[in-house]
Amino acid sequence: MTVLLQVATIITLVHGSASSIVRNPGRESLTITVTTWRSLVDTTPVAILIAPSRFTLAPGEQQVLRVRLREPCQPGRRIVTTFSPVPPVETTVTTAVARLLLVTRIVGKLVCSPSS
Amino acid sequence: MLALLLALVVPSDTLLVDVQLVGVDHVVVEAILTQPDSVLLLPAADVHQLLGLPPPTSQWLTVAALKRSFPPLSVEWMPRALLVVIRDDLLALPASRQTRDALINQARGGSPFSQIASGPFLALTTDGLGRTLVDGGYNWRGQISLTARHSSTRGAAWTLSLAPVPSVFVSYSGGHSMRDAVSARIAKGPLWLQPVWSAADHRLQTDGLLSVGWVKLFASTRKTFLLSIQGRGADLQLGRSAGVWASRVSIGPIPASPFGPLGIP
Numbered sequence: 001m002t003v004l005l006q007v008a009t010i011i012t013l014v015h016g017s018a019s020s021i022v023r024n025p026g027r028e029s030l031t032i033t034v035t036t037w038r039s040l041v042d043t044t045p046v047a048i049l050i051a052p053s054r055f056t057l058a059p060g061e062q063q064v065l066r067v068r069l070r071e072p073c074q075p076g077r078r079i080v081t082t083f084s085p086v087p088p089v090e091t092t093v094t095t096a097v098a099r100l101l102l103v104t105r106i107v108g109k110l111v112c113s114p115s116s
Numbered sequence: 117m118l119a120l121l122l123a124l125v126v127p128s129d130t131l132l133v134d135v136q137l138v139g140v141d142h143v144v145v146e147a148i149l150t151q152p153d154s155v156l157l158l159p160a161a162d163v164h165q166l167l168g169l170p171p172p173t174s175q176w177l178t179v180a181a182l183k184r185s186f187p188p189l190s191v192e193w194m195p196r197a198l199l200v201v202i203r204d205d206l207l208a209l210p211a212s213r214q215t216r217d218a219l220i221n222q223a224r225g226g227s228p229f230s231q232i233a234s235g236p237f238l239a240l241t242t243d244g245l246g247r248t249l250v251d252g253g254y255n256w257r258g259q260i261s262l263t264a265r266h267s268s269t270r271g272a273a274w275t276l277s278l279a280p281v282p283s284v285f286v287s288y289s290g291g292h293s294m295r296d297a298v299s300a301r302i303a304k305g306p307l308w309l310q311p312v313w314s315a316a317d318h319r320l321q322t323d324g325l326l327s328v329g330w331v332k333l334f335a336s337t338r339k340t341f342l343l344s345i346q347g348r349g350a351d352l353q354l355g356r357s358a359g360v361w362a363s364r365v366s367i368g369p370i371p372a373s374p375f376g377p378l379g380i381p
Contacts, residue, residue, distance in 0.1 A: 019198075051129070051198065052129060053129075061196065062196065063196050064196065064197045064198045064199070066131075066144065068132055068144075
């Protein structure tokens with residue numbers, strides 16, 4: 001359920017720019033990477049500046065995300081946000097450990113506003 | 117120079133940072149965050165334009181350099197919000213002064229109905245001597261207002277005010293015990309004008325103010341003028357009114373009004 005409210009699934013570009021907020025409502029730190037796809041079947045990145053494109057959020061923290069398109073706005077573009085847990089640093093474990101990391105990826109839409 | 121070297125040599129991230137000059141304007145710029153020391157490099161040209169400063173000689177500007185150049189400023193970098201907030205409470209920046217001056221020019225001699233809500237209004241004033249004053253009328257979005265007033269001492273009066281755009285205000289008033297009068301206020305760019313015509317003497321009186329940078333010149337058909345030079349933290353004024361010269365020097369955060377006349381009451 002912590003996936004909910006982490007990131008906006010639709011980001012509207014006005015004059016090629018937009019801002020949004022990425023949150024970490026969970027109980028562990030997350031490393032977040034943001035990229036773009038041209039469509040659901042074409043994962044080539046769009047010419048766009050994403051700032052920041054990679055960052056880490058502690059539990060409860062949030063980060064403003066800004067994007068600025070470097071090409072004409074086209075429908076069907078996707079913004080892909082990947083949430084990866086930061087592995088805990090175990091200093092007391094001396095034996096082999098199997099660790100399962102659950103990576104969450106949210107594929108949202110980049111929508112062009114009529115004025116963009 | 118150091119900022120440029122940092123940008124060229126040190127690994128960095130490009131960020132879209134919103135630089136806000138509180139109460140004036142904001143601009144979203146492409147800044148650089150150097151790694152691993154996290155020094156934010158702002159594009160100096162964009163920031164100087166926002167602050168109303170002349171074009172810079174360097175390409176990049178740090179928050180620390182901005183604080184050093186303008187000690188009265190409060191500059192805060194908030195990485196999580198990608199926001200740089202600049203507060204200029206002492207009006208050290210040209211952009212702050214221009215915004216303040218524009219507001220004063222629009223307010224001085226302007227519409228008293230600055231609110232945008234529409235509707236009828238009524239006000240009753242009384243005093244201990246048994247005198248009363250009743251104001252009533254209708255205001256439409258602060259652009260048109262009709263006011264009727266009845267005073268137990270001066271009788272009835274009325275005023276029709278028009279403010280079609282923020283830079284223009286026209287008022288026409290008349291009444292039982294007063295002659296018709298027309299006044300206007302025009303505040304556009306560096307110019308402020310206030311012509312007043314009264315049926316009492318059939319004369320047109322005009323006050324005007326011209327602002328060019330730190331220099332402001334007020335002149336009136338009432339044979340009054342005032343020259344104001346507003347510097348950073350200190351103001352100098354020289355004026356003449358009713359055949360008397362006057363001057364004023366002020367230091368500190370007490371902005372001198374450029375609207376004359378200047379004198380000692």
